[in-house]
Every structure is written in C-alpha cells, then in structure tokens.
Amino acid sequence: MRRFLFVGLPLNERPSSNVVRPSGCPGLLRVVQALDGGICRIKLDGGSIQADQAEAVAFVAERFAGGVIEATNRANLQIRGIGPEHGALIEALLAAGLGPRNPAGDDVRNLMLSPSAGIDRQRLFDTRPLAEQILVTLQTHERFHELSAKFAVQLDGGEALAMLEHHHDLWLSALVRDGEPWLAFGLAGTPLDKPAGRVPLAQGHALVVAVLEQFLDLARPDQIRMRQLLTEIPVDEFISRLVHRVPLQACLDWQREASIDGLHLGVHAQHDDRVYVGAAAPLGRLDPQMLRGAAQLAREKGDASLRFSPWQSLLLPNVRREDAAPVLARLEALGFLGSSDQPLAQLIACTGSSGCGKALADTKADARQLADLLQGEGHAMKVHLSGCPRSCAAAHVAPATLLAVAPGRYDLYFRDAAQPGFGALQAHNLTIEALGHWLDAHPRSPLDA
Incomplete structure (x- = not known):
C-alpha cells in the first residue's frame, strides 16, 4: 500500500481533507512511498526554474534522497528515493521558492506551456503573462482546490516547439484574426483537434475560470477528468451553458499547424x-x-x-x-x-521494477540495452517501454510501445488510430535481443515514424 505524508508545513497550514481530493500522485507537500523510497514532485511554473532553485533541488536530492532526479512528461521535476528526513527536504524546497502560493493549491498547478514560450520565432504572442495570471488563480481560488491532481490545462502560443499530443482537460491555442489576438479552445483533447470556440486574448483568463467552475458544477466526485464528464454531457451542451458565463465565438476556419519535431534538442x-x-x-x-x-x-x-x-x-x-x-x-x-x-534520445521508459511494484520488468535497464542495439544498427527509433498498462511515462501514444509481460520480455504494439490503447499488437513475448531480429525482418516498420 502507498503511504502519503504531508510534510514541511505546520499542522494548521496543511491542506484539509475536505478541500483536496485524495490522490496517489506525489506533490511537493505529499511524499508518495515507492519501492525505492519517497517521491516528491516539484511543479514548475511553465516548466521554468531559476539556476539557484535548480541548485537547491540538486542539494536536497543529494542530501536527503538517493540522488535521483527525474524530468517528467509534464515539464516538472521529481526527486526519488527520499529517506526519513523528508521534512527537511520539503522545507529546503519551500525556502527556495518552489512551493505553491497556497498549500492547498499545490496539486492544481497543472498548466503546460511551450518550453520556448516568449522566445520562439514562430510564436504569435507571449503566453507567459496570461499563464502567470492563470497559475495565481488556480492556487488562490479556493474552489479550484477541489480539482483532481490530474486535471490539466494547456496554453499554446503557436510556437514551433510545442507538445501537441498530450491530452488536456482544457486547451487554449493562439490565433490572430485581422491583426487581433484570439484564443481557440477545446475540451478533453489537444490543439490539433477541432476547436469548440474562440475568445479574445483579453478574455482568456475569464474563459479558464468559467470552464473550471462549470466543470465543478456539473461533475460528480468520481468524474475527475473532463473526458469523463463529457461521456454524459455532450460538448455542445457544455458550450451552450458556457456562453452564459463568458462571450464565445465560433472558430470554424482554424487549424493548428503541427509542431516541428526535434526542436527540444x-x-x-x-x-x-x-x-x-x-x-x-x-x-x-x-x-x-x-x-x-x-x-x-x-x-x-x-x-x-x-x-x-x-x-x-x-x-x-x-x-x-x-x-x-x-x-x-x-x-x-x-x-x-x-x-x-x-537512439537513447528517442526512447521513453517508466520507472520499472527497480522502483515500482506494479512494473513487470526493469524498463530503464532494458531501454539502455535497446539503445545499444539500435546504435549498432544505425537506427534512432521512437519507442516507449512501459512496465505495466498504466503507461505512466508517456502521456500520449508513442509510434511503438513495448509493454512488459515478464522480466525482460515485452509485447510490441504499433500506434493505430483505429484501435484503443497502445495500438495494434505486432509481436508477443519478445526479449530485447529478439526485438532486434524482428526489426531486421521488418525494416519498413512504423518505428521510424
């Protein structure tokens, strides 16, 4: 069983159980116990961190944990292997300015920006001022503390460097009409989807507040994500209710361009x-x-x-x-x-059996073996190794997924839009070595996508 510890704050400043929904996700104030020790997740505003704050993370990971720092697929950082001095670790991170404005607001600081927000050559406008306004509201508006730690918003400024495959509960994407800045938006999807409408940039903050408040008005306690609510309330009905809260316009002639691969390296x-x-x-x-x-x-x-x-x-x-x-x-x-x-730059792997009790294989070690194999063959292929069906390491479906079925053995899937989950099963119970032989026999596989 996982254990959750709120540490680093006096008792009268810690979130109350009737404000924050129970969550298995680690936070800065909630240490989650795993096989390799405690996990603390540090949510970064827009993915950004100052040099002195990064040095504070390095210090506490070295002093109070096992020295393992992870960059997450939501542009955050987490520390693994935390020992009994977890209180001192959290206090040091709070002192470095890495905590929330309100203790109860830590879980809901889930706003993804482009890593190149404000500096990207293709950006339509700088999203950072609006992002700061949204982040303050998420942390200080008491009702938003009811949101799940998994509920997430994306703000896209039209950058060439943008993750457009991660699904968000609410997404907003920049567009310009007649020289004026607007935000297209959609629910339970990505900026590559057909938008539900648009608002002037000046109404972007009001739109976020309206969508989140309406979600909380309509969702049952067990409906923690927008997609769950929309299985019962159609998108059109949600939008028709929303127009009473914020003025919306149709957005029929807009399509977000795909981002350019590889700009993060x-x-x-x-x-x-x-x-x-x-x-x-x-x-x-x-x-x-x-x-x-x-x-x-x-x-x-x-x-x-x-x-x-x-x-x-x-x-x-x-x-x-x-x-x-x-x-x-x-x-x-x-x-x-x-x-x-x-090749190693193209591989994604979850924590694996060295740190997670649900994983069936040591995915990190197997991924390094696969990278060596691909290096020898002269390939750099996009592959996701998952120790169990939960797919913690990838927030989107990868071109190819290796799903562990036993130590060192995997089922191979290729992404297929017509099939749910990881896609179409291609091969069963492969070792990493056998995968190399399989690739030699299938040289035109989607792994190169």
Whole structure:
C-alpha cells in the first residue's frame, strides 16, 4: 500500500481533507512511498526554474534522497528515493521558492506551456503573462482546490516547439484574426483537434475560470477528468451553458499547424539575436551533478534560468550565438543528450521494477540495452517501454510501445488510430535481443515514424 505524508508545513497550514481530493500522485507537500523510497514532485511554473532553485533541488536530492532526479512528461521535476528526513527536504524546497502560493493549491498547478514560450520565432504572442495570471488563480481560488491532481490545462502560443499530443482537460491555442489576438479552445483533447470556440486574448483568463467552475458544477466526485464528464454531457451542451458565463465565438476556419519535431534538442534561433540550447536527460533521469552543472551554465552563458520540457529535456534560453556550441558540448559532457540522432534520445521508459511494484520488468535497464542495439544498427527509433498498462511515462501514444509481460520480455504494439490503447499488437513475448531480429525482418516498420 502507498503511504502519503504531508510534510514541511505546520499542522494548521496543511491542506484539509475536505478541500483536496485524495490522490496517489506525489506533490511537493505529499511524499508518495515507492519501492525505492519517497517521491516528491516539484511543479514548475511553465516548466521554468531559476539556476539557484535548480541548485537547491540538486542539494536536497543529494542530501536527503538517493540522488535521483527525474524530468517528467509534464515539464516538472521529481526527486526519488527520499529517506526519513523528508521534512527537511520539503522545507529546503519551500525556502527556495518552489512551493505553491497556497498549500492547498499545490496539486492544481497543472498548466503546460511551450518550453520556448516568449522566445520562439514562430510564436504569435507571449503566453507567459496570461499563464502567470492563470497559475495565481488556480492556487488562490479556493474552489479550484477541489480539482483532481490530474486535471490539466494547456496554453499554446503557436510556437514551433510545442507538445501537441498530450491530452488536456482544457486547451487554449493562439490565433490572430485581422491583426487581433484570439484564443481557440477545446475540451478533453489537444490543439490539433477541432476547436469548440474562440475568445479574445483579453478574455482568456475569464474563459479558464468559467470552464473550471462549470466543470465543478456539473461533475460528480468520481468524474475527475473532463473526458469523463463529457461521456454524459455532450460538448455542445457544455458550450451552450458556457456562453452564459463568458462571450464565445465560433472558430470554424482554424487549424493548428503541427509542431516541428526535434526542436527540444540542439541549438535553435530565438525571435531575437540569441539562441536556446536543448539537451535531454537520458530516459528522463539526471543526477545532482548534471542539474548543478546545467544551472551553472545557465548562470554563466544564459539568463540564469532553465526550462524543462514535456520531452524530458531542458532548454537553456537566451544564449549568445557564439556560446551555443560550447554550451551544448558542456551539457553533453555532463551526461545530457544533445542530438535526436542518438537512439537513447528517442526512447521513453517508466520507472520499472527497480522502483515500482506494479512494473513487470526493469524498463530503464532494458531501454539502455535497446539503445545499444539500435546504435549498432544505425537506427534512432521512437519507442516507449512501459512496465505495466498504466503507461505512466508517456502521456500520449508513442509510434511503438513495448509493454512488459515478464522480466525482460515485452509485447510490441504499433500506434493505430483505429484501435484503443497502445495500438495494434505486432509481436508477443519478445526479449530485447529478439526485438532486434524482428526489426531486421521488418525494416519498413512504423518505428521510424
């Protein structure tokens, strides 16, 4: 059984049980126990963290935990292997300014931005001011503390670098009409879907408040996600009720362009004369030395900030062009992956049996073995290794998924829009070595997608 501990706050400042819904998700104030110790999740505003805050994370992971730091697929950080001094760990993170404005608001700080918000050359406008306004409201509006820790909002500014495959309960995406900024929006989907309507940018905050309040008005306690509510209340009915709260307009002639793959790695131009440098933590994991080194680089060569991405990578923004190559080289020397040509940069793996009691295989170790195999064959393929059907490591369906069925053995699925879950089953009970033989026999597989 998992244990949940609220630590780091006096008793009279901790969230009350009638405000926050019970959740199995770790938070900054709720340590969740796993096989390898406690887990603390640090939610980052828009995925951004200051260099001194990153150094604080590195320190507490080293001092009070097992030294394992994970970049999540929601652009947050979490610390694994926390020992008995969890209170001191949380106090240090709070002192670094990484806590919520309101203790009860920690769970609901779920707003995803592009990692290149405000600096992307393709952006239509800077989403960060609106994001800050939404984040403050999520944390301070008492009723929103009733939302599930999984309820999530996405704000997309039209950037070339944007994760558009993760489903959100509410998404908003930038568009411009007659020179004026607007936000298209939709429910229980992604910005690639047909929008439910649009509002002027100035009404974006009001729209978020209206949608979330209406969701709480209509949803039963067991309906914690928008998609669950919409199985009983059609989208059209939800929208027809919404127009009484905020003025909406139809959005019939708009389609979000797909993002450009690979922009989270390497050197890329910003909208000004500077660049950002992106590098991935192998399989989403970094140690204190890696994070501390990246923070020092950001301070020396950037603007003393780092941005984490839903690809489990980080960006150093506002780097001078002449410094870009040395910065990338130093990140790679720290252990980060700087190119999508590296097979390990294309693989996703959950915690696996070394840290999770539900996992049937050591997915991290198996992923490294697979990366070595693909490296030898000269391939860089997008593969997701999942230790159980819950798919914790991937918030979207990957082109190919290896689902563990026993230690070191996996079923292979290919993404298929016509089939639910991971897609179409291609092969059963493969070892990693057998997967290599299978790929040799099926050279035109969707794994290269």
